[in-house]
Amino acid sequence: MKKIACFLGLVLIFSMLLSACGGGGGDATIKVGVVAELTGDIPAVGASCKNAAEMAVQQINDAGGLDVGGKKYKVELFIEDNAGKADQSASAAQKLITQQNVVAIIGPNASRYAIPASEIAESSKVVLISPWSTNPKTTLNANTNESKRYVFRAAFIDPFQGRVVAKFALDNLKAKKAAVLYDVASEYNKGIAEFFKSTYEENGGTIVAFETYTTGDKDFSAQLTKIKDAGPEVIFLPNYYSEVPLQIQQAHRLGIDVPFLGSDSWGSTELITLCGADCEGYYFSTHYAADAATPVATKFIDAYKVKYGSTPDDVAALTFDSFGLLWQALQTAGKVDREAVRDALAKIPKYEGVTGNMSFTEGSGDPIKSAVILQVKGDKFVWFANANP
Amino acid sequence: MTYLFQQVLNALQLGSIYALIALGYTMVYGILTMINFAHGDLFMLGAFFCFLAATFLHLPFIPTLLIAMIGVAIVGVLIERFAYKPLRQAPRVSAIITALGVGIFLENFTLVFAPYPQSVPTLIKNTTWVIGGVSISSLQLIIIALSIVLMILLDFIVRKTMVGMAMRAISWDKAIVPLMGIPLDLVISATFALGTSLGGAAGVMYALAFPVIDPYMGVLIGWKAFIAAVVGGIGNIRGAMIGGFILGGVEILVAAFLPSTYRDFVAFTLLLVLLIFRPYGILGKPRPQKV
Structure with a gap:
């Protein structure tokens, strides 16, 4: 009996909640x-x-x-x-x-x-x-x-963004050897990594390591050790802001000291909160620069x-x-x-x-439309370059 | 050679965390023959207790670790009392479903308070030494050493103390042993406290090594540690330790020498093959089914 009363009570509460949500909205x-x-x-x-x-x-x-x-x-x-x-x-x-x-x-x-x-x-x-x-x-x-x-x-779209970052690595950073670490289970990361690779190689660069992980992984030590062993001049991380800090921190702990590049998935201020000083000076491509508006x-x-x-x-x-x-x-x-x-x-x-x-x-x-390259400086993203289609 | 050495070090760090979590699964299974699927989420709680103690109380490493271990142990004991104890006579499946439910509850409970990934402050000043081309960080050494100390301590408690003896007795026969005057509920609570506090300690170390934490961090790790416990022989404490290191080692070494996309695929295929030859795990013994 108690259970039935309890169940009825729940039904009553839910129906009240539902009815509270309905209604509203005129014609225009x-x-x-x-x-x-x-x-x-x-x-x-x-x-x-x-x-x-x-x-x-x-x-x-x-x-x-x-x-x-x-x-x-x-x-x-x-x-x-x-x-x-x-x-x-x-x-x-x-x-x-x-x-x-x-x-x-x-x-x-x-x-x-x-x-x-x-x-x-x-x-x-x-x-x-x-x-x-x-x-x-x-x-x-x-x-x-x-x-x-x-x-x-x-x-x-990513082919454009991948091209922008690849050109930036070759022309501005003068890096001829690059490594990529990306999430193979996520469409965005996988797509952009592949576009980066093809543009970079077409323009005379060499991809020395092309490593993957799956969403939710936090330990990247095996892949980063492999990347370190391959000796790149720049590392591209087209991953989300919640994962990039872990990757860069672990890379630093393994003694990797080459610059890192990213894509528009870096562009949350959370990146700086989570990464601290570890991300200082690195670049990423994105949609707009708040300081050059x-x-x-x-x-x-x-x-x-x-x-x-x-x-x-x-x-x-x-x-x-x-x-x-x-x-x-x-x-x-x-x-x-x-x-x-x-x-x-x-x-x-x-x-x-x-x-x-x-x-x-x-x-x-x-x-x-066009893209911009930003640099992480202190607790801000600062405009660095423009890239047109 | 330095490359291999570096990867072995990486494997030891990952393996020791897996081993600590696997111990929680194996202890609960040993005594209640149920799988506490909420254990991965208790590990997550350990990381969040560490975050709270370090961020808001500004405590150094050792007190933070103790707070996290005690906090998680209390939650673990409460979960056993309120969620699992009423189902002790129910079919095993009911208890396992309840454990899954408790896990989802813990994830979403934490989610309410921390919808964003949180950054854990640095508790241990990290220094990296380069010895013969191998980078060794102080954090790595602390994690490996502390895990081994905790495991030796647990082994001692289970083998040499009265509580440990009672635990082993109950895992042998849950019906007769209480008749000898051993307080069943108290021993089960102690088992949960010990097992979950190790999960909490693993959470703290994980949060230090990978300082971005979120409410879902325990799900994947929990599964992997469970697999480690099964590979080692579920119910066997030393087996869980070995299983943890084996899983960590296989994962890292596969990624080290094959394309990293194959990592989980090859790692878990190897473990499946191992289970075909040793279905009870490396140290597990077949239990005769009582009719």
Whole structure:
């Protein structure tokens, strides 16, 4: 009897919780969904994405709404956590599309989550813009190798980034021998490592060690000892900010003292917190430099600082740009309709964003834009060089 | 040659951490014939206790280690009392499922307080000596030495003390031994305290060697240590130590001489082959099934 009462009590509590979540939303609203990495292995990415998303929506709503086809629409935001898991990314996208009936989805950010979510968006014919995913597969159909119709991104892609870093190692650092250590279980890391390798070798460099590990590993001593033995002049670590500090610290402990290079996955201020002095002076490629900003970017950075008390990282900037692209597409389309938004987005001639100017051409979900190289200096990332497409 | 020596040193460091965690699995199995799948997460708690003591109390290494070991032991004993004890007469599967549940609870409990990976402050000033081309860090030596000291201490407790004798007696026959006046619950609690405190110590050393910690860090390590315990012969304390070093050695040496992508694949294939020839593990003995 006690058990039944207990069970009924639980049912009652849950039903109350559920009913509290329902309701809301009039006619003149645009529903936008966000899938972000709020928990899991890269929560700083999810937090930045959520902050920028809330700020982008708040700015529109504070101004009375978005003007689409002569009518003002308020924006309603639905944020889903993917818990840092591929399957939950797909189910979160599914939930936003079928239950919340959103017009478009922003996120997920990491390629390994953006790819499964993009499959759902593509088959449901809903626009998905991934702010931070740089792996080519996100916007490409795996079977036909053609561009997905409904999937876009605000970031540049890995072949471009791999080329930028490889050229930087050869031209600026004058390093002819490089080693790579990357996570073989993650699409982003694997893709960029391979693009780096091919460009580096085409331009006269030698890859002396090409070592791997799997997500969750913390001991890299075997691979690093092997790399040390191969004697590289530079080491490329296209890995996430939570793993890079361990790799560099262990390398230093083994007596490796060559410079390290990274990719845009380094670009969280968490890197500096976790790495301390060990990362000082190393370089990575990324989307924008907070210290060499355009007027559009300065405005965003100031507003973000006022609201959240910290400098926005690249994820925040790209999320903000993803929303900017969506607003522009909605206004061009002139109506709140999934198909019309898709058509407008696919041929945006010019969008002036926080991370620079970008444009889209029909037949590709990837923007045409440039990259920057940053250097870790003290507790900041400092602009070092520009790289154009 | 220096390359091989360096890799052997790496293997000893990894192996000693695996061995410490494997001991927790093996002790609980030895006495209750259940697999405490929450053990990997208790190891994670050890790392977080270390983080809390070092960051907020600014304690040096030894007190931090003691706090982490005692803290994890208390949590371990509480888990046994509230989650496993009521299921002692239930089918084994129920207890194992409960252990998995406790593990997920601990991960998500920690996640609420620490959603970000945390950085553990340096407790031991690290110096690296280069001897004949081999880099030896003081941290590495401390980890290996401390693990061996803890293992010898445990071996002594189990073989030479009254508590140890009671543990071995209970693992022999759980029904008769309490009739001889041995307090069953107390001995089981002591076993949990000892086993989990070693997991906690491993957590501290892991946090020092790899100072970025997160709530999920115990999952993969927990599985690997469990495999180490099985390879050594689950239920056998010396077997767990040997199993830990074997697993660490195989993992590092495979990565050292083959492409590192093959590491887990080759390492675990070798262990499977070993189990085909010695199904009870290296030091395990077949237990006659009582009808």
